[in-house]
Amino acid sequence: MQHLDEVLELSRQRPRGPLSPWFETRLREQVGAGLFLPPSELQAVGKRLVQQLAEYREQAGVSTAVLGMSGGVDSAVTAALLKEAGWRVVGYTLPIEQDPVETERGVEACHALGIEHLQLDLSEQYHCMVAGLGSLDEKLRSGDTDALRTRRGNMRARLRMITLYDQAHRWGGLVASTDNFSELGAGFWTLHGDVGDLTPVQSLLKSWEVPWMAHAYGVPESTWRAKPTDGLGIGEGDEAQIGATYLEWDVTVFAVLDVLRRNPSLSAEQIPDVLCAGDDPVAVRAIAAVLRRLRTTWFKRMNPIALDHPKSDRLSMLDMIDDRLFRPAVLRDDRALTSFSGEIVALGQRLANELADKKIRVVTAESCTAGLLGACIAATPRSSSVLEGSFVAYSPSMKIDALGVPDALIQERTVYDPEVARAMAEGALQRAKGAGLAIAITGVAGPEPDEGKPVGLVYIATLHRSGTPQVTECHFSGQPREIVAETVRKALNLGLEALD
Numbered sequence: 001m002q003h004l005d006e007v008l009e010l011s012r013q014r015p016r017g018p019l020s021p022w023f024e025t026r027l028r029e030q031v032g033a034g035l036f037l038p039p040s041e042l043q044a045v046g047k048r049l050v051q052q053l054a055e056y057r058e059q060a061g062v063s064t065a066v067l068g069m070s071g072g073v074d075s076a077v078t079a080a081l082l083k084e085a086g087w088r089v090v091g092y093t094l095p096i097e098q099d100p101v102e103t104e105r106g107v108e109a110c111h112a113l114g115i116e117h118l119q120l121d122l123s124e125q126y127h128c129m130v131a132g133l134g135s136l137d138e139k140l141r142s143g144d145t146d147a148l149r150t151r152r153g154n155m156r157a158r159l160r161m162i163t164l165y166d167q168a169h170r171w172g173g174l175v176a177s178t179d180n181f182s183e184l185g186a187g188f189w190t191l192h193g194d195v196g197d198l199t200p201v202q203s204l205l206k207s208w209e210v211p212w213m214a215h216a217y218g219v220p221e222s223t224w225r226a227k228p229t230d231g232l233g234i235g236e237g238d239e240a241q242i243g244a245t246y247l248e249w250d251v252t253v254f255a256v257l258d259v260l261r262r263n264p265s266l267s268a269e270q271i272p273d274v275l276c277a278g279d280d281p282v283a284v285r286a287i288a289a290v291l292r293r294l295r296t297t298w299f300k301r302m303n304p305i306a307l308d309h310p311k312s313d314r315l316s317m318l319d320m321i322d323d324r325l326f327r328p329a330v331l332r333d334d335r336a337l338t339s340f341s342g343e344i345v346a347l348g349q350r351l352a353n354e355l356a357d358k359k360i361r362v363v364t365a366e367s368c369t370a371g372l373l374g375a376c377i378a379a380t381p382r383s384s385s386v387l388e389g390s391f392v393a394y395s396p397s398m399k400i401d402a403l404g405v406p407d408a409l410i411q412e413r414t415v416y417d418p419e420v421a422r423a424m425a426e427g428a429l430q431r432a433k434g435a436g437l438a439i440a441i442t443g444v445a446g447p448e449p450d451e452g453k454p455v456g457l458v459y460i461a462t463l464h465r466s467g468t469p470q471v472t473e474c475h476f477s478g479q480p481r482e483i484v485a486e487t488v489r490k491a492l493n494l495g496l497e498a499l500d
């Protein structure tokens with residue numbers, strides 16, 4: 001299996017010798033399942049990242065990125081992707097009592113990638129800082145415990161960040177972030193120390209995908225072969241601190257995810273047993289280290305901690321204003337199919353509140369939204385008191401069989417018709433005895449026109465049990481998922497109107 005060999009090679013596993021049996025088996029399975037992306041997919045991922053970085057540069061009107069060049073692979077790949085996307089990239093080597101070999105690798109990477117390079121030795125500033133803060137806490141200056149070394153190391157990272165933000169301001173640019181998926185999971189970064197404004201490699205595995213990108217985008221071999229270190233003087237390299245190699249880390253995280261998917265009710269304590277590493281001491285140790293780090297760093301991955309604020313719909317409103325008016329198109333919220341935008345969530349909540357106030361339950365009859373309207377109401381607290389149910393009637397025959405829409409009507413007018421929407425609403429309300437309001441949707445989400453009807457034509461019918469059906473014709477534009485999201489948004493608004 002060539003791909004497996006490449007993973008072992010680029011992850012620097014080869015010189016360490018064979019993996020322990022548990023890791024060997026899991027890695028084979030995971031490579032076979034495509035979790036360690038094969039080179040053909042990585043090529044596409046690289047292209048997509050570069051394309052997005054280029055679009056962001058054009059749309060946000062910022063074209064200079066500054067970043068710290070540690071001599072390690074993450075900063076080098078980040079710089080390479082930005083450069084490829086047409087950014088002006090300024091790489092800073094910022095040694096603080098650094099091993100000169102690391103600094104030299106940072107300089108070499110800048111030259112090899114053809115980016116500007118500036119150097120500023122921050123050792124003196126660091127000492128001033130330790131001395132200053134040491135006057136509040138004497139131990140900080142000379143103490144040699146893990147905690148004190150970590151505090152001093154974090155100070156180095158934050159001092160570098162102060163420098164980079166100042167330089168970004170100087171050039172009218174932004175600070176590029178170099179964090180990757182594996183370090184994110186391990187909580188292996190300093191809050192406000194090495195996370196910047198734009199994160200090109202955040203979803204990539206440190207063991208395999210980051211070095212692959214390094215190889216593909218012209219980073220010198222000395223950089224991607226170098227032993228990963230935090231450059232903060234805290235410990236003997238990343239992997240010694242984490243308690244597992246990055247390859248072991250990535251394999252274990254995928255394995256934990258797999259067992260959790262199979263059995264979502266497992267507790268953290270049960271996971272080592274379920275992973276069945278019993279007679280492999282290397283794996284037992286590494287799994288324990290991975291779980292320990294995940295357990296002690298979860299809060300870093302959701303920093304700052306956002307409460308479920310009683311007025312969180314205000315935050316949704318700001319999100320909507322930004323999304324509609326100011327955010328560059330490359331970042332626009334078009335993920336409504338899997339995670340509703342803030343505005344849709346807020347609308348769903350409003351409709352649920354109105355229904356609860358009026359003690360009315362709703363039934364939905366959905367064609368092109370295929371249940372998303374119902375799901376949106378189901379996602380609100382106490383939805384069971386306001387949602388009677390949903391009919392997902394996607395095909396014509398479902399509309400006939402499940403909702404009683406007359407076959408002849410569909411034959412004569414197609415399913416994209418106001419009368420069909422009306423019949424769907426009536427059929428739903430007849431069948432859902434506990435509902436007082438029906439909302440029905442039929443339309444063409446695209447990407448191609450259908451039965452002579454244009455993409456984006458949608459009919460939404462609302463029917464209050466004590467009223468007559470109201471049908472609204474809508475014309476939306478965009479990709480299918482955008483049309484579906486617009487339809488859900490409109491249907492929620494029409495539901496609110498119908499209750500008025």
Ligand SMILES: Nc1ncnc2c1ncn2[C@@H]1O[C@H](COP(=O)(O)OP(=O)(O)OC[C@H]2O[C@@H]([n+]3cccc(C(=O)O)c3)[C@H](O)[C@@H]2O)[C@@H](O)[C@H]1O
Nearest residue numbers: 150154157187188189190191194229230232234238299305
């Ligand atoms: N429950 C809680 N909810 C919300 N926040 C909480 C919290 N508990 C602590 N905190 C906050 O979190 C802080 C601790 O986190 P933080 O300050 O980041 O510090 P911490 O995670 O303790 O240390 C940073 C670690 O990242 C490693 N690192 C740093 C930089 C670069 C790299 C690299 O290789 O790329 C690695 C470094 O070697 C060290 O192991 C606390 O001081 C506190 O402010």
Ligand SMILES: Nc1ncnc2c1ncn2[C@@H]1O[C@H](COP(=O)(O)OP(=O)(O)OP(=O)(O)O)[C@@H](O)[C@H]1O
Nearest residue numbers: 068069070072073074075093094178228229230231
């Ligand atoms: N000496 C340094 N000069 C400039 N920036 C640095 C230095 N050390 C660390 N940094 C910044 O902090 C980030 C995190 O540090 P880290 O040492 O993990 O580097 P890295 O690029 O992730 O490489 P690796 O972890 O593979 O050594 C770096 O990506 C870099 O932007």
